[in-house]
Amino acid sequence: MLKIGITGGIGSGKSTVAKVFEVLGIPVYYADEAAKRLMNEDADLKEKIKATFGEDVYKEDKLDRKFLSSIVFSSPEKLALLNALVHPATLADAERWMQKQSTPYAIKEAALIFESGAQEHLDYVIGVTAPAPLRIQRTMHRDGITREAVIARMDKQMDEAIKMKLCDFVIKNDEQEMLMPQVLSLHEKLLKLSF
Numbered sequence: 001m002l003k004i005g006i007t008g009g010i011g012s013g014k015s016t017v018a019k020v021f022e023v024l025g026i027p028v029y030y031a032d033e034a035a036k037r038l039m040n041e042d043a044d045l046k047e048k049i050k051a052t053f054g055e056d057v058y059k060e061d062k063l064d065r066k067f068l069s070s071i072v073f074s075s076p077e078k079l080a081l082l083n084a085l086v087h088p089a090t091l092a093d094a095e096r097w098m099q100k101q102s103t104p105y106a107i108k109e110a111a112l113i114f115e116s117g118a119q120e121h122l123d124y125v126i127g128v129t130a131p132a133p134l135r136i137q138r139t140m141h142r143d144g145i146t147r148e149a150v151i152a153r154m155d156k157q158m159d160e161a162i163k164m165k166l167c168d169f170v171i172k173n174d175e176q177e178m179l180m181p182q183v184l185s186l187h188e189k190l191l192k193l194s195f
């Protein structure tokens with residue numbers, strides 16, 4: 001079975017593309033959702049987060065995401081510390097999940113595939129790209145945040161052009177080129193590559 005990654009910058013539409021693959025019968029592991037779950041359920045990870053950021057990051061045994069965000073998003077060093085704790089736990093969880101799949105290929109959807117080193121565990125990586133103005137608009141609409149807040153998040157991410165050069169396949173989600181034919185064509189390619 002092939003292990004495929006899907007990545008892209010904020011607002012690129014990687015989750016939308018992943019959902020299309022799900023409709024085609026391909027299982028998808030959503031790394032962000034898994035990380036949120038693991039930060040609340042993985043006892044070892046919880047202890048490491050408390051040891052690094054203080055007991056106050058958990059209220060009644062549940063992660064206080066707002067409080068933790070206020071700590072890590074104001075400091076690149078603290079964000080790097082959090083990622084250094086969460087990425088290994090998520091990589092291990094994704095690997096266990098992949099082992100249980102029985103389809104020709106399975107997908108891991110994650111914003112930070114290259115940043116976390118996850119590409120080392122994948123056969124191919126699909127990049128989803130969209131122009132910056134469209135990404136900003138989508139994220140403002142989705143998250144209900146300001147343009148400035150979106151740009152601040154984008155500035156913390158790997159440059160989109162560099163990320164796409166690292167990918168094996170690129171899907172354009174620019175509302176100009178139709179999405180479905182691109183996904184279907186790639187699905188056929190991946191099925192052939194899996195045999």
